[in-house]
Amino acid sequence: VESIAHGRDGRYSALADDGTTSSQARTASMLLSAAVQHIDQDDVEEAIATAMTALGHFRQLGDGKGVADALRVILNAYGSQERTQESWSMATDELATFRASGDKRGMAAMLIPIAEAELKERRGDDAMRSATDARALAGELGDAALEASALLVLVDVFVEDSNAQRALESAELALDLYRKAGDVKGQAQALLKHTDAHLLDGALKDALQAAKQAQSLIRERGDRKKEGASLLKVSRVYMALDSPTEAMRSMRHAMEIFKEVGFLKGVATVVSALVEAYIANGEAAKAVEAAREEVAYLRDAGDGRSQVMGFEALIEALLATNASDEAAEVAQEALLLARELGERRAEARILLNTSLAHQKAKDHKKGREGLEQAQALFQELRGVSGEAACLMGLAQLELAEGDFAAALENANEAHALFLKVNEKRRAANALSTVAWAHRSSGRFDEAAAAALSAKALLQDLGDQSGEADAWLTVADVRLESQEHDKALVAARQARTVAQRLQGRARRRLMSDALRFMASVHIGRQEVDEAVSILKEGEALSKKDGTYAEQAQMKLLSTQIYRDRLYAKVEQPAEEGKAQGGKSLKWLYEVTLRKAQGAVKLARNAEDNHILGSALLTLGQIYYFDHRVQDTMLAADEALTVFQELGDRSAEVAVLA
Numbered sequence: 001v002e003s004i005a006h007g008r009d010g011r012y013s014a015l016a017d018d019g020t021t022s023s024q025a026r027t028a029s030m031l032l033s034a035a036v037q038h039i040d041q042d043d044v045e046e047a048i049a050t051a052m053t054a055l056g057h058f059r060q061l062g063d064g065k066g067v068a069d070a071l072r073v074i075l076n077a078y079g080s081q082e083r084t085q086e087s088w089s090m091a092t093d094e095l096a097t098f099r100a101s102g103d104k105r106g107m108a109a110m111l112i113p114i115a116e117a118e119l120k121e122r123r124g125d126d127a128m129r130s131a132t133d134a135r136a137l138a139g140e141l142g143d144a145a146l147e148a149s150a151l152l153v154l155v156d157v158f159v160e161d162s163n164a165q166r167a168l169e170s171a172e173l174a175l176d177l178y179r180k181a182g183d184v185k186g187q188a189q190a191l192l193k194h195t196d197a198h199l200l201d202g203a204l205k206d207a208l209q210a211a212k213q214a215q216s217l218i219r220e221r222g223d224r225k226k227e228g229a230s231l232l233k234v235s236r237v238y239m240a241l242d243s244p245t246e247a248m249r250s251m252r253h254a255m256e257i258f259k260e261v262g263f264l265k266g267v268a269t270v271v272s273a274l275v276e277a278y279i280a281n282g283e284a285a286k287a288v289e290a291a292r293e294e295v296a297y298l299r300d301a302g303d304g305r306s307q308v309m310g311f312e313a314l315i316e317a318l319l320a321t322n323a324s325d326e327a328a329e330v331a332q333e334a335l336l337l338a339r340e341l342g343e344r345r346a347e348a349r350i351l352l353n354t355s356l357a358h359q360k361a362k363d364h365k366k367g368r369e370g371l372e373q374a375q376a377l378f379q380e381l382r383g384v385s386g387e388a389a390c391l392m393g394l395a396q397l398e399l400a401e402g403d404f405a406a407a408l409e410n411a412n413e414a415h416a417l418f419l420k421v422n423e424k425r426r427a428a429n430a431l432s433t434v435a436w437a438h439r440s441s442g443r444f445d446e447a448a449a450a451a452l453s454a455k456a457l458l459q460d461l462g463d464q465s466g467e468a469d470a471w472l473t474v475a476d477v478r479l480e481s482q483e484h485d486k487a488l489v490a491a492r493q494a495r496t497v498a499q500r501l502q503g504r505a506r507r508r509l510m511s512d513a514l515r516f517m518a519s520v521h522i523g524r525q526e527v528d529e530a531v532s533i534l535k536e537g538e539a540l541s542k543k544d545g546t547y548a549e550q551a552q553m554k555l556l557s558t559q560i561y562r563d564r565l566y567a568k569v570e571q572p573a574e575e576g577k578a579q580g581g582k583s584l585k586w587l588y589e590v591t592l593r594k595a596q597g598a599v600k601l602a603r604n605a606e607d608n609h610i611l612g613s614a615l616l617t618l619g620q621i622y623y624f625d626h627r628v629q630d631t632m633l634a635a636d637e638a639l640t641v642f643q644e645l646g647d648r649s650a651e652v653a654v655l656a
Helices: 002-006 011-016 023-040 044-061 064-080 084-101 104-120 124-141 144-160 164-181 184-201 204-221 224-240 244-261 264-280 284-301 304-320 324-341 344-360 364-380 384-401 404-420 424-440 444-461 464-480 484-498 503-523 527-544 547-570 573-578 584-605 608-624 628-645 648-655
Strands: none
Touching: 023 044, 023 064, 044 064, 064 084, 064 104, 084 104, 104 124, 104 144, 124 144, 144 164, 144 184, 164 184, 184 204, 184 224, 204 224, 224 244, 224 264, 244 264, 264 284, 264 304, 284 304, 304 324, 304 344, 324 344, 344 364, 344 384, 364 384, 384 404, 384 424, 404 424, 424 444, 424 464, 444 464, 464 484, 464 503, 484 503, 503 527, 503 547, 527 547, 547 584, 547 608, 584 608, 608 628, 608 648, 628 648
């Protein structure tokens, strides 16, 4: 849009100062240049009003190019406010007018925002058709900039469809057109699209190079706001490279720039990115701290819409720390503000998050009410993805309530809706919930089949991390149904896929795969094999893993040694000596140290599920040595933990 006012030919800035043109033409040109500046300053309403006035002048002048460019500014402004339906309706009406007059440039100019709106509505085939038609028309006219704009939309279409090759080809064509036209800003945009394509195909070094080239071009032009946006793109690549420290450095640099230029929506966007990064790095408490600080900044700045975005990030951070009551309070404040501003999509999202907070607080009634309200609002707004997310929330709630049939129905419906809008990754997540519902009902074959269907979707997307996770779900199901051979095959498949990954994802998935493989060997009473695998797992998690991963490995190893300890007591003394076994005292001390280590790691991980199991195991080991007081202390704490989690079967085990 900026090129409309400040493009290589300087059409409108020049016309505004051209004394040889009519007064009305100069006024229209000046207004259009001003409208673009309003967009750059995030004053969208003023941009729309100014561009509308310019549009009226261009219509009176019969200036088709001016009409098309003014409309593009208006439609861009609508898009920035998520007024997708309004944008699409206006563009289609104007397209009909341009078609009737045979104005190919106007047609192409309208087809681009139509394609963008269709893509936002998850109508990928329609978006591809509109963008392709726009490109063909622009090519006929020899308008390189317009053709390149259409190609950039096609990149987004192909990325949405997980077609990395075609996305990269379109980005390359757009870059060539911008280079030939000498359009530096366009080159930067095309390089950022290259980044998206490379993120999709896993060529992360190429993605980082493209993002940094774009950032350099933008910085040379002195465009601070867009430099901040490019830094966010760089941070996204660093996150994919499992370099959260570098990612957060880029995010904070972007934050500084956005605050410097007063771009509050950008500040709110960085808050969301920071929260995501901290949570991914296992630092949820820091995510809360960062979100609180920036929400206060946005509140003081007085920008309601940006404040709503900040609230949403804070809610996500609070939910990650299990602060469900505070998350519900913040959500209520955010909800009131969103309604006051008429931000209905934000209202629907907040209702969804509010319901998640209530679910975590075990208030299922309020959770269901929030989900049903959010679902109704998403349906009204034709937000298919949002509606599917609500169905997923209902399915999770019903799983917690033990209504497996209802959970299965809602998860299957969510899966169908996600596929309808081509959100394959979220469709795979829905299938994981389907698998859980089948498993909870004792239908293990159906559960494994659903997990394998999820694996196939993720494999098509090239999501190796998700594929490995799906294999682990299969392993978990087969382990529960005591089909040890099938469980071992699935766990080994997960390990094979995980070995192709890098960074945090590789460590986590390798650790989980080894844990499942060890569990299979334990189920088969192949203790030596299990111990050998767990040694590898403990070494891996100790080197690079999170506290939770280390705690899980340590706990499983402890449980094997606990079983050995009890077995040794039952073993005749002569047999133990004949087998060259370690002394009972040595075995007890090793097992106790492992149990204490598992409890400590679980506390550091702030994971109550692991902590409860570790405390229970520690109590069993104390009991072995007749340390009754220590046994009761560990058991009492384990009981409290499991009561807070609502895990009745674990409570029974502790009481026993």
